[in-house]
Amino acid sequence: MKEITVAELFAGVGGFRIGLEKASLKYRTIWANQWEPGKKIQHAFECYDKHFGPSLNNSNEDIAVAKNNCPKVDLLVGGFPCQDYSVAHSGDAKGIEGKKGVLWWYINDIIKLRKPSYVLLENVDRLLKSPSKQRGRDFGVILRCLYDLGYYAEWRVINAAEYGYPQRRRRTFIFAARKTTKWYSRIAKKINENPSEVLYKTGFFADQFKVTKGEDFIREYNLKEKVTGEKYIDLVDFSNHFQANFGNTGLMLNGKICTATTKPYKHKQTTLGDILETDGVDEKYFLGENLEKWKYMKGAKKIERTAANGHSYVFSEGPIAFPDPSDRPSRTMLTSESGANRSTHIVEDPKTKKLRFLTPVECERLNGFPDGWTDTGMPEKFRYFCMGNALVVPLITRMGKQLIKILKITEKKLD
Known part of the structure; x- marks a missing residue:
């Protein structure tokens, strides 16, 4: 295997990078961005740079500017805040813009421009339910964007304590793979044959974060058309009308969603x-x-x-x-x-x-x-403050090991 190049967004003090580098020496972060709005002294960036720099590839500027400097990489990672992801038409040209959840749109811009093979993102668990008046819209917008950009996606809400770590910290993780990858072709075939098997046994999260079936059944949604059968006109129409009751486990392929509520296997607790x-x-x-x-x-x-x-x-x-x-x-x-x-x-x-x-x-x-x-x-x-913002590093290590496993199985000829 060749090395896996990584760009880390909203890097904080380097949780993603530590986790990936513990998983394998094949991961090489070639660019990272960290910017704390309203802070005269950028303590988190200085911490990151002290451990991993100093380097011109460690960017300490607003992501609105820095997004243009992100290089082409194999893997794009980042943890971003949960905001309002509603969209609207902009100007006379009727272009589409995000209204408040601006950070997601910068990630979207980078994915559109750099076309990474894989994307791994982290957010709070309430992302799946927001906003309260249109349940599931915000996460639906993210999935629709990934679909439009040529990706399949899986997600899992993971409570670190349920997998043997000392903190009850529940976060939504999203993994996406581009159509051009061999993993996409492999998993697409499996999803078409039996999506339940992917959710529980063969998907990206299923191996490292084993689950059993919850009390509810698998729910299905369509990102391309409304429940009435009419196709969404554009992303604005989607944002105005889409709703879903997302479970803590799910996947999206070709605009079709399968989701369910699952339960983790019991692990020995760390206290x-x-x-x-x-x-x-x-x-x-x-x-x-x-x-x-x-x-x-x-x-x-x-x-x-x-x-x-x-x-x-x-x-x-x-x-x-x-x-x-x-x-x-x-x-x-x-x-x-x-x-x-x-x-x-x-x-x-x-x-x-x-x-x-x-x-x-x-x-x-x-x-x-x-x-x-x-x-x-x-x-x-x-x-x-930095630790209150951070993710649980060993979770990323497990995901990093899983991606290495995927590449060894499906992409031996990366060159």
């Missing part, structure tokens, strides 16, 4: 306690005298409030475990982890048995990063 530092940590991480404040913050409560229009209502919220149980995987880590809020993890220190915050190293471990990966001179608060 929050497994990643805690045991030799003692700095005193600044301990709660000190604020226990009652934290008990109130984490506890269930009902509070009477008055809206701006004078309407009275009761704000209520349920309890959060305090401290976080160390005998199970952690809750999802958010970008607000460094702050004093309900979502912040509080643990019992293994050495002193006192309550404390997670350390930056422990946050890195929750996502499978090497210890000290973000210790590059950035403020500690931003180290937490």
Whole structure:
């Protein structure tokens, strides 16, 4: 096999790159883009560049500009925010433009221009259900774009904790292959013969992330025509009318969608306690005298409030475990982890048995990063922020191994 060239979008501190390079030395990232809007100092990019650069191929500029500099690669990867993916006609020429979900359209532009053989993307799990008033439209727009550009696609919502990792972090992963690849021809034949077999046994995600059938049946949708049988006029017409109840597993080929709700096989759990530092940590991480404040913050409560229009209502919220149980995987880590809020993890220190915050190293471990990966001179608060934004690296390693397996099976003559 020859090397697999990679471009990494929305690179953060390099989760995709670490994961792929752990999977195989055949992966070579030749271009990456990271830009944090509104930040004078680009801490995440500086971290990325320190580990993988410095290099002219590490781009620190808005993706709206950087997209034109992305080279042709075999594999395009990236994790992008969930936004509003509605589209509309633009100007007198009736061209099509994305209204709010601009980041997807930049990815779409790069795919259209560079035609990578494979695409691997990550997003939050709610992408499949948004927006609430037109369920499934946003994900449908992405699938329609991939179809229009000549790709088949698979997706899987993966909770890292269900596959043996120490954090309950649920994310949607999308894998797409271009029509020109031998894998496309191979999988297209299998899908046409038995799509269920691909969903559960032979598809891209099925080998590394084994699942069993859920309680519902396979649902089918069409990206080319409405339920009435009329063809969509264009992407705007599609955006205005498409709805779907996407399951956590699915595939799309030639504009036809098969999707179902699946359940993961049981795996041995890695717990929050497994990643805690045991030799003692700095005193600044301990709660000190604020226990009652934290008990109130984490506890269930009902509070009477008055809206701006004078309407009275009761704000209520349920309890959060305090401290976080160390005998199970952690809750999802958010970008607000460094702050004093309900979502912040509080643990019992293994050495002193006192309550404390997670350390930056422990946050890195929750996502499978090497210890000290973000210790590059950035403020500690931003180290937490970076991990709240990051993906679980070992998941990418497993996907990277699967792509290598695919290439060995189907594309031995890459030259």
